[in-house]
Amino acid sequence: MPPSEHDHSSVFDTDTAVAQVAPTTFAARLTDRWHIGDKPNGGYVLATVVRAMQHAIHASSAGAHPDPLTVTGHFLRPSEAGPAEIEVSIARIGRQLATVSATFTQGDKERVRAIGTFGDLGAFVAKGARTDVALVPPALPPAQECIARPPFANPQLPSIADQVTTLLHPETGWLRGQPTGRGEVRGWLGFADGRPPDTLSLPLFADAMPPAVFELLAGAGWVPTVELTVHVRGRPSAGMLRGVFRTRNLRDGLLEEDGELWDADGHLVAQSRQLAMLLD
């Protein structure tokens, strides 16, 4: 069975599809349906790269390493809607872990360079090794009491807000132009078309919320990601995810954003951290 069997009813699966054109070369086609402003969201691009990595590993390991355990993308320049080529380089296919890197190129310009280690989260569960989680899920009112992410400047244009349902905590201050100053956003996240989350989609969700720095200070503008790392720590159950993202270290215009994604069963399924630049 190929990895992440393509489901034609899901926008995410359609828009991150890759076609193998050589043993480690994949063709993709970004759509404009995951835009932030006029550029594809970085998490969407990274998820497409991760799918190509997953296919390349699958072909070399007979499906032994289905889950991205830790993936990092460095964003060299914005991507565009349209065709792309992903070249995967295999570092090691081991018994428990498989590591690859990849380049994502459009029109002779590399846009993203990435690295990832994959494994089988089901096999880790089956070993019965220790679990001890001190973190707790973010408190959130029921989804119907939360506030849908507001449309972007031009709501006529397609955007990630059409594909990722984002229901923010009602006390989110920047929704009223009054950031709390705490540098934290939290809310419910899910695919608008009802596709359940899986490990492949967690890198997308880790970059899909409005930036936490919007809650830290008023007037924050564009916050381009320099690097995003996502640890996928569990296979999410069906249902909406709870996300919390925090910026606690803004220094000289560079900032970190730390994220947690919790599934409907209360399990911490991903931890993310990005380095971003705050452009005034």
Add this chain to the structure above:
Amino acid sequence: MPPSEHDHSSVFDTDTAVAQVAPTTFAARLTDRWHIGDKPNGGYVLATVVRAMQHAIHASSAGAHPDPLTVTGHFLRPSEAGPAEIEVSIARIGRQLATVSATFTQGDKERVRAIGTFGDLGAFVAKGARTDVALVPPALPPAQECIARPPFANPQLPSIADQVTTLLHPETGWLRGQPTGRGEVRGWLGFADGRPPDTLSLPLFADAMPPAVFELLAGAGWVPTVELTVHVRGRPSAGMLRGVFRTRNLRDGLLEEDGELWDADGHLVAQSRQLAMLLD
């Protein structure tokens, strides 16, 4: 001026030295002086890779990007004392940022694959962009009231404990065989030979403390790093660093470790996160 002018009086500079043997190919030689048990510490290996990255970027950018802003290493298999080859691949040399990846190989076996984005932290400071840091340095008694990291099983063998002075908080429970259960270690860190910390050495310090999981549960054994990401957020002042490292998400034998390194002036100079495996 070449990057990180080699200081023959510093063990760190000597033991991470690289020689350019082709435009993007570097020769290195790991020593046994940074061992954990019988293998080189991962942070030491990563610092050596970062030095090669720094040289390759320097050669392509006339020294415009001296600081590693975010570096990630994936550890494929243990490294060994002895010769190594580092091959750097340049993704983009931009105006503000430069991104490269690298492979670290010994004896035809790749040991580490890495990626990093470099820049000039001094230029970010000079722009006068915003700073807002909500995190606070870890509370620590003066160094003379802290406890030196105990020797490894065989104190006759060389180890990282000889090169990195590590003074742990006196309440560290595992020193007495009684982990606190909080999954946190904190202490003072510095080079034993007095070399001041710099941005190149922070990836080493980010992996130099005893694992935080030692404070979470008794009987934790080997904790090999799968992936380590270090954000270098400031140039450290002279003096010892304060480090705090936390594991709050141990699940099915995989764990994260989040670290902060603070300089003697009370600035947060690095944030790190690693994914590691707990082997019983």
